């Protein structure tokens with residue numbers, strides 16, 4: 001890897017090489033499940049000879065670049081390892097569900113990573129992790145202070161400062177002017193919230209995580225062919241849009257979760273759109289939380305929307321392709337399950353909606369027991385914990401989980417902060433992501449494979 005992380009070209013080159021070589025287990029390139037809005041294929045690869053398929057995918061969110069990195073290494077591992085028995089099972093790999101978002105993020109950071117040694121790349125990733133957490137603390141600690149002084153809603157403060165550096169004295173004066181308190185009372189709350197820990201100098205920056213890079217903007221996106229030109233032009237339109245004086249910070253290209261339509265594929269489902277419309281009704285201008293407090297949401301952009309048209313829901317082509325692929329397998333009784341890898345958190349989303357809210361209790365119980373079994377096998381190797389039952393559908397994962405069994409979302413890195421934090425500790429965090437998750441998949445595949453073998457014997 002030239003840059004320390006995988007790029008779109010790396011992924012295609014490594015996969016082409018595998019498809020064209022005689023590996024122990026043959027890698028077959030299939031017809032793409034879909035094409036992105038700018039025409040990039042959503043590629044599908046198969047390994048194994050079984051009738052039943054298990055799907056392994058990643059790259060739903062552009063900025064979560066650790067997922068495709070892992071899946072490429074998984075494909076290489078399964079292709080070259082003779083110990084793995086794939087007679088009774090076929091693995092379907094979709095390494096990059098959202099090539100557009102992935103290209104936006106990786107092309108934006110490439111120029112700053114190209115001449116680094118492995119150690120320098122690790123260091124910059126670690127610095128990124130520190131700064132990412134500082135951005136979170138900026139939001140958490142200041143909110144804590146304002147709430148302790150009596151603000152239930154802290155928007156008045158953030159409406160002034162969310163896109164600005166904060167001077168320590170300005171914050172002090174803001175509090176004195178806003179709340180009916182003495183300096184001594186403020187100092188007490190200030191100390192309890194540990195506000196001074198935010199200020200290594202008198203000024204606290206907005207978007208600390210961006211400062212490990214130079215000046216990032218969409219001009220860096222390549223124009224190799226028509227697809228790239230279209231992508232660049234669509235990103236330019238979004239980034240140049242002015243919403244009553246608000247513009248996305250140009251560096252927020254590294255936070256890009258969405259495709260070029262500015263749609264978050266994980267929230268691209270009707271139930272989420274309805275939830276978001278209710279939020280928009282209450283507050284017309286919405287921003288992200290924590291480190292994304294400087295980014296508007298529910299408009300096309302890095303944080304994105306649930307549907308291109310808010311009045312008329314549509315699935316994005318990347319999701320339509322995935323849903324059709326999964327449903328086709330399920331309809332033909334060839335489907336065993338699917339794991340979708342996301343960036344950070346070290347958790348597994350496996351449960352369908354709470355049973356008492358389920359439309360079909362028997363189906364929900366069946367789905368739950370299968371998912372629980374898969375998640376337990378997975379967790380026994382990785383140590384990732386299972387996320388509790390959701391009360392409502394908050395993402396495409398929840399939606400799919402209520403339709404078919406065996407659909408798990410695995411959040412990878414214990415070091416939070418896409419795109420770079422997973423790389424901030426090569427021998428600890430990064431290696432364990434790759435090794436543990438490949439081991440966990442092997443264990444799960446072995447289990448499923450032996451079930452299939454016994455069925456065939458019967």
Ligand SMILES: [Zn+2]
Nearest residue numbers: 061064342343
């Ligand atoms: Zn994600």
